[in-house]
Amino acid sequence: MGRLLATAAGLMGIGVAGCAIDPGPETFERTRCNFLSYYLEVEAPDPEARAWNKQRRMESGERSLADALRTLYSTQSGAGVSDSMLFLSGGSQDGAFGVGFLDGWSRRRTAAGRQGLPDFKVVTGISTGAIFSTWAFIDQADKPAIHYRISEEGKILHPYIRPGSDFSLIKAVARKGAVGDLEPLRRLLIDNLTPATFEEIVKQRTRGRALYIGAVDIDSGKALAFDMTRMAQDYVDASLDRKEKYRDCYADAIIASSSVPMAALPTFIDNRMYIDGGARFGVFSDELGAVVEERANEALVDSVPPGPPFIYVLVNGDLTVRAQCGKVDKGLCREGTSGGWQGRHADWRIQELARRSADILIDQVYLTSVERIRRRASDRQFGFKIDYIHADAETFPFKLDHPKLGKGDHGCGEWREIDDKVDRPVEFHPRYMHCLIAYGASRADKLGWAALE
Numbered sequence: 001m002g003r004l005l006a007t008a009a010g011l012m013g014i015g016v017a018g019c020a021i022d023p024g025p026e027t028f029e030r031t032r033c034n035f036l037s038y039y040l041e042v043e044a045p046d047p048e049a050r051a052w053n054k055q056r057r058m059e060s061g062e063r064s065l066a067d068a069l070r071t072l073y074s075t076q077s078g079a080g081v082s083d084s085m086l087f088l089s090g091g092s093q094d095g096a097f098g099v100g101f102l103d104g105w106s107r108r109r110t111a112a113g114r115q116g117l118p119d120f121k122v123v124t125g126i127s128t129g130a131i132f133s134t135w136a137f138i139d140q141a142d143k144p145a146i147h148y149r150i151s152e153e154g155k156i157l158h159p160y161i162r163p164g165s166d167f168s169l170i171k172a173v174a175r176k177g178a179v180g181d182l183e184p185l186r187r188l189l190i191d192n193l194t195p196a197t198f199e200e201i202v203k204q205r206t207r208g209r210a211l212y213i214g215a216v217d218i219d220s221g222k223a224l225a226f227d228m229t230r231m232a233q234d235y236v237d238a239s240l241d242r243k244e245k246y247r248d249c250y251a252d253a254i255i256a257s258s259s260v261p262m263a264a265l266p267t268f269i270d271n272r273m274y275i276d277g278g279a280r281f282g283v284f285s286d287e288l289g290a291v292v293e294e295r296a297n298e299a300l301v302d303s304v305p306p307g308p309p310f311i312y313v314l315v316n317g318d319l320t321v322r323a324q325c326g327k328v329d330k331g332l333c334r335e336g337t338s339g340g341w342q343g344r345h346a347d348w349r350i351q352e353l354a355r356r357s358a359d360i361l362i363d364q365v366y367l368t369s370v371e372r373i374r375r376r377a378s379d380r381q382f383g384f385k386i387d388y389i390h391a392d393a394e395t396f397p398f399k400l401d402h403p404k405l406g407k408g409d410h411g412c413g414e415w416r417e418i419d420d421k422v423d424r425p426v427e428f429h430p431r432y433m434h435c436l437i438a439y440g441a442s443r444a445d446k447l448g449w450a451a452l453e
Contacts (some may be wrong), residue, residue: 027271033249035269036230038065040214040223040284065212065225065284069122077121078207082453083309084382085122086136087284087373088129090258090276091316095128096433097389098314099148100440102132102141107441108450117141118453119204120312123211124225124284126277128316130213130257131185134193134228137211138200147188149434151404153425156185181265182255189251198247201232214277214284215256218266223277225284226253284373310452311377313370315388385452387443389436396442398435405431412436 039062073083088098106116116139125133132144150156158181201211212225228250235246249269256267256274266273325333328346333339370386377384394413401407410418412435419429444450 031245032270033231033246033252034234035249035253036227038063038068038212038225038227040065040225068210068225068227072121072208072210075208077209080119081121081207081209082118083121084118084453085124085309085311086117086120087311087313088123088125088133088136089313089315089317090127090129092128093428093433094316094389094436095131096148096316096436097393097440097443098129098316099132099141099144100437101314101387101444102136102440103145103437104441104444105449106139106141108444112450114450115139119207119209121209121309123209124214125212125257126214126284127258129314130215130254130277131189133211133213134197134201134254137209137228138197138204143192145437147192148437150428150430151402152430153423153428154184155188156182156428157426158183159426182258185258186251186255189254190247193247193250195243198232198235198250201229202236205229205233212284213253213257215253215259215267215274216277218273218275226257228253308381308383310383310385311373312449313373313384313386315370315386318389318391318393319370383452385447385449387447389439390443393436393439396435396439398438400431400434402434405434410435412439 077083091098102117109118110116117136119139120137123133123137125131125136132141132148135141135143153159204211209229211228213228214223214225216223231246231250231253235243235250238246252267252269256269257277259265259267259275266275268274323338325337325339326345327333327339327343329343332343374384374386376382393411395411397409397411398415399409400415408415408418412432415435416429416432419425419431423430
C-alpha cells in the first residue's frame with residue numbers, strides 16, 4: 001500500500017475517469033488455477049446479524065477461513081510444530097522492515113542453537129507481507145532479505161509515469177489504467193519459485209501447517225484467503241506440462257494481494273478480478289475467533305507442559321499518521337506539530353488532500369486490524385507479540401557501501417531523502433529499503449522473541 005495507494009486516491013480525487021482494463025483471454029476448465037480459497041469474515045457486533053450472515057454463507061456454500069482454522073487446529077501436527085501464528089501486514093516498501101526482522105529473528109535463534117524461525121502452525125500475509133510469507137513459512141528468511149535490497153525501483157515496479165509530473169500521472173492512469181505494473185516483481189517471484197521451493201512447502205503441509213495470503217475479490221466485494229500450501233501441492237502432483245501453470249497461479253495470487261487499485265493493475269485469476277488485500281484488512285484478524293482454546297496436540301508433547309502459543313504480528317508500517325505543518329510560515333510549527341490557530345494556512349491541492357486522506361484511512365484500517373487480533377489473542381489464551389516501525393527508524397544509523405547506490409552513513413529518513421533527490425522514485429526507495437532491513441534486524445535483536453519458543 002503506502003504511497004501507491006495514496007497516489008491512487010489522489011487520482012480519484014481529481015476525478016480521472018478510469019479506462020477499460022483488458023482481463024486477457026478467458027479461462028476455461030483446463031486452464032484454471034482452481035485455488036482452494038476461504039472468505040475472510042468480519043464478525044458483525046450484533047448476534048442477530050451474525051446469525052443471518054452464517055445462514056447466508058451456508059446457503060451460498062461459501063467456505064470461511066474460520067472453518068479451515070477449526071479443522072487445522074483439531075488435527076495432530078507433526079513433531080516440532082508450534083501452535084503459534086505469524087501475521088505479516090501490508091506496507092509496500094516498508095516490507096523491508098519485516099524482511100529484516102524475520103532474518104534477524106532467524107539468525108538469533110540459530111546462534112542460540114535452535115533452528116531458524118519457529119515452525120508456526122499458520123502464516124498469513126497481505127500485500128507486501130504476502131510477497132515474503134512463503135519464505136517465512138519454509139524458514140528461508142535470508143532470501144527476501146536479499147531481494148528487498150534493490151538497486152533500483154525497476155527491480156519491483158515498472159512505472160508508467162515521469163516522477164514529479166501530475167499531468168504524466170493522470171495520463172498514465174487514463175491510458176494504462178494504473179500508475180505502473182508489478183511485472184518485474186512477478187518475474188522475480190517466478191525465478192525464485194523453484195521445484196525445491198514447492199516441495200518444501202508441501203513437506204510443511206504434511207506436518208499440519210498452513211500458509212494463507214489475502215486479496216480482495218472485486219466481483220464479490222469480499223476479502224478472501226488463498227490456500228498457498230494447497231496450490232503448492234497441486235504443483236507437486238501435476239504432470240510436467242501443468243507445473244508451469246500452477247507456478248504461475250501461485251505467483252499471480254501474490255501479485256493479486258499486492259495490486260493497489262490504479263497504482264498497479266488488478267490481477268485476474270479464473271475470470272475473476274482481484275486487488276490488494278489491504279483494502280479490507282491490515283492483517284488477518286477476525287478468523288482467530290475460530291481457533292480452539294485447548295490445543296489438540298497438547299497431550300502429545302513428550303509429557304512436558306508446552307508454553308503458551310503466540311500470535312506474532314509484524315506491521316510493515318509505523319501505526320501512526322505524522323503531523324504535517326499546515327502553515328505558510330513553517331516557523332510557526334514546532335518540530336513534529338501541525339501548528340496552532342495563528343498564521344495563514346497554506347494553500348491546498350486536491351491531489352495532496354486525497355493523498356493525506358488516504359494516509360489517515362490506511363492508518364485506521366491497520367489500527368483496527370491490529371486491535372482485533374490483540375483482543376482475539378487474549379480471548380483465546382494466546383500470547384500476543386507485535387512489532388512495527390518506531391520513530392527511531394528515522395535516525396537509525398546505517399552505513400551503505402554499494403556499487404550503484406553509493407557510500408555514506410545516514411539515518412533511514414536521510415537515506416529516503418537522498419533517494420528522492422537522486423532517483424525520484426515513484427514508490428520504492430532503494431537506499432531507504434536497505435536501511436529498513438538493517439533496522440528490522442536490530443529490532444529482532446532488541447525484542448528477544450528468539451527465546452520464546
